[in-house]
Amino acid sequence: MLMSGADYRDSLRRYNPRVFVDGRRVESVADEPSLAPGIAAVAVTYDFALMPEHVQVMTARQSTSGATVNRMLHINETSTDLLYKLEAVRLVCRESGCAQRYLSHDALNGIFQATKRTDDAHGTDYHQRFLTYLHRVQDEDLTLGVAMTDAKGDRSRRPGAQDNPDVYVHITERRADGIVIRGTKAIVTGAPYMHEFLVMPCRTMTPEDADFAVCCAVPIDAEGVTIVARPAGRPGEAAAKFSAKYGQSTGVVIFDDVFVPWDSVFLAGEVEEGGFLTTSYATHHRHSCIGARAGFGDLLIGAGAMMIEANGLDIGRHGHIRDAMVELIKIVEGFFACGVAASVYGLKDPAGSIMPDAVFSNIGKLLLATQIYDMHRLAHYVSGGLVVALPGPEEDHNPETQASLAAVLAGRPDIPASQRLEVARLVEDLTASSQGGWYSMISLHGGGSPEAMKREIWRNYPVQDKVEVVERLLDRGVLDEGQRVSKQPGRCCVTGCDVPAPPSAPVPDTME
Ligand SMILES: Cc1cc2nc3c(=O)[nH]c(=O)nc-3n(C[C@H](O)[C@H](O)[C@H](O)COP(=O)(O)OP(=O)(O)OC[C@H]3O[C@@H](n4cnc5c(N)ncnc54)[C@H](O)[C@@H]3O)c2cc1C
Structure with a gap:
């Protein structure tokens, strides 16, 4: 059954995870102020699925069960599915900055393909197991965290060659009833307020590293799981109206000998298919990242246009300002178009699902990874220095300064200073605050660093x-x-x- 945002927040009370934020234990995730903006952002994906005007993109029919499910949990079967997913991600990220839950979708789609491929190659029964799991997740309308990026230790060494094997999650024991896993996933979006984690390998493995090729589902409060997280957004900051409402926490997730029953294991040592899972997840995820950052771009385009207006300028009359706005639009719609192309040219998978085209997905993600910095620059260019220079929001209510500031900090006479300041603060929040840096970093490294995309483009x-x-x-x-x-x-x-033929004269060993 589809939940509302309020249902989702309440559902977190069913779990009792071991969570630390800023050095202290969080007793109730659902009631923790420092995590509230993250929960609110995920809640958007629930509420929007219940709104008649968004039902078409925010929900879908899961053909393997016939159920109507949230788009963030759906297995794509057609190009239209891919396009609607892209639009859905853009929609919820435009509302919330980053609604996070699309990662659940990306992992489910990658595992759907990889389990089928593993069964075909090894005669295992992972796919059926996964289908049972998928239907439960869809029925309960859960949100799943993606525990993929390992701590990785020394980047020049393979997992099995690390001094500390726990910098990668790996299987330490295989039992009749399941496996035991151990290790650390370093960056998990929304970790404290997920229902479950999907553990996946973050790189291709060699046969010697077979124990590191593991994929499984782990409830957030399974015994042995510890989450060390940072606050979501800028909770409680008056100058950050947007990021105080919506944000994203990330967590280090430590698996300390966690038992996983076979029902929840979807890969356990099949190295070849582990590599396939990593890259197919990455393609789904990069396709989603395009939608997410286009949603962020919508915010910048809207805020930029409002800032120009409040400054008293007419975009139609001032060529340099129009150029900057057109460049911003070109960037956002340029990488989004790659997402559209990746949907149109989707590739049918033997599992019965569809993959976005890998080349277009990777090019779109690569474009946004670097052009995010240009997006920030362009928003700054059209807005002016006020964005980082204006007095704090407390002055808005200071009887000694409020009136004189309002009189001189207004731009166009018919637009009140309060509105100009509000947009300026939004631009600061999105582009020049700690959150602004966060949006750059998630664009650059989220879904893999640029080199990973370049390799995939060349490979495909x-x-x-x-x-x-x-x-x-x-x-x-x-x-x-x-x-x-x-x-x-x-x-x-x-x-x-x-x-x-090579020259017959002997070649000297040394050049003395
Ligand atoms: C905000 C945010 C949210 C994220 N959310 C999630 C999530 O929910 N789940 C998840 O699993 N991951 C998540 N990630 C992680 C993301 O996928 C990684 O940041 C990305 O894959 C890069 O890995 P890294 O951060 O460990 O950097 P590194 O791998 O250390 O990379 C740093 C640089 O070193 C280079 N490099 C690394 N190794 C080598 C090598 N062997 N040889 C040559 N060069 C190398 C890279 O190309 C890169 O330029 C998130 C990241 C961010 C920033």
């Missing part, structure tokens, strides 16, 4: 197809009228070229 891009196009052109004489001699070995004639 059909370069050879393009080579063949050019070769056909050359061979048909379009470019050199048949006089061409190919430089590529084996490509200039049927038998291939003779490779020149």
Whole structure:
């Protein structure tokens, strides 16, 4: 059954996780002020699914059960599903900055594919197990945290070669009734206020590292789980109206010999499929990140336009201001278009689901990862220095300063100073505060650092197809009228070229 945001907040009371924030134990996550903005942001995904105007993008029919489920938990089957998911993520992130729950969707879709592939290769029964789990999660309308990024220790060493094996989560014991896992996931979005974690490998593994290729579901309050988190957003800060309402906590999640029954295990040592899970999750997630950051972009475009108006400028008359706004729009809709293309060119998976196109998903995420800094710059450019220089909100109610400040800090006469200041504070909150830095960092590293995207683009891009196009052109004489001699070995004639013999004279070992 679909929950409302209030139901979701209440549902957290059913759990008793071991959570620390800022050095103290949190007794009740649902009532903890420092986590409230994070819970409020996730709650948006619940409330919007119940609104008639959003039902179409925020809910979907799960074909394996026939149930109507929240879009954030749905397994995609068509390009339309992918497009609606993209729109849904943009919608909820436009409202909340980052609604976090799309990570649940991305992991469920990656595991759906990987379990089928593992069963096909190894004769296991992970997929059926996972389907049972999926239907329960959908029926209960849960939110799942993605515990993927390990602490990783020395980045130059593989998991099994670390001095401390606990910097990666791994299986320490295999029992008749389940497995025992141990280790640390370093960055888990919304960790304290999830219902369960989906543990997944964050990299490809070698056969020696088979114990690190583990995927399973763990309730947030399972014995042995500790969450050390930071506050969500800027709770309680008067200058941060937006981030005091909506934010995101991240947590280090420590698994201290946690028992997981087989029902909840979806991969246990199958290294090849572990690698597939990592990359397929990443593709789903990067596709979602595009929607999320487009939602953030909507906020910047709207705030920028309001700031310009409050400053008394007409975008139509001032070319440099219009250029900046057009550049901001170009960036946001440019990477979003990659998400649309990735939906349209989705790839059917043997499991029966659909993957967003990997090249477009990775290009879109790569674009936003670096252009987020330009987005901030452009918002600053059109807004002016007031964004970081204006007096604090306490002055708004100070009888000694309020009237004179209101008189001189207004811009356009028909727009009150209070409105101009409010938009300026929003721009500061989103781009120049600790939260502004946070939005940069999640864009740059969330879903993998840029190098990971570049590798995936290169791995999936059909370069050879393009080579063949050019070769056909050359061979048909379009470019050199048949006089061409190919430089590529084996490509200039049927038998291939003779490779020149190496020089017969001995090559000296040293150059003295
Ligand atoms: C706000 C936020 C929320 C997040 N939420 C989640 C979440 O919910 N779940 C989750 O699992 N993860 C989450 N992540 C983690 C994210 O996926 C990682 O930050 C990302 O994969 C990079 O890993 P890292 O932070 O450990 O950085 P590192 O891996 O240390 O990377 C730092 C730099 O070093 C480079 N580097 C790393 N290793 C090597 C190597 N061996 N050789 C050469 N260069 C290397 C990288 O390319 C990068 O440029 C989140 C991140 C952020 C910022």
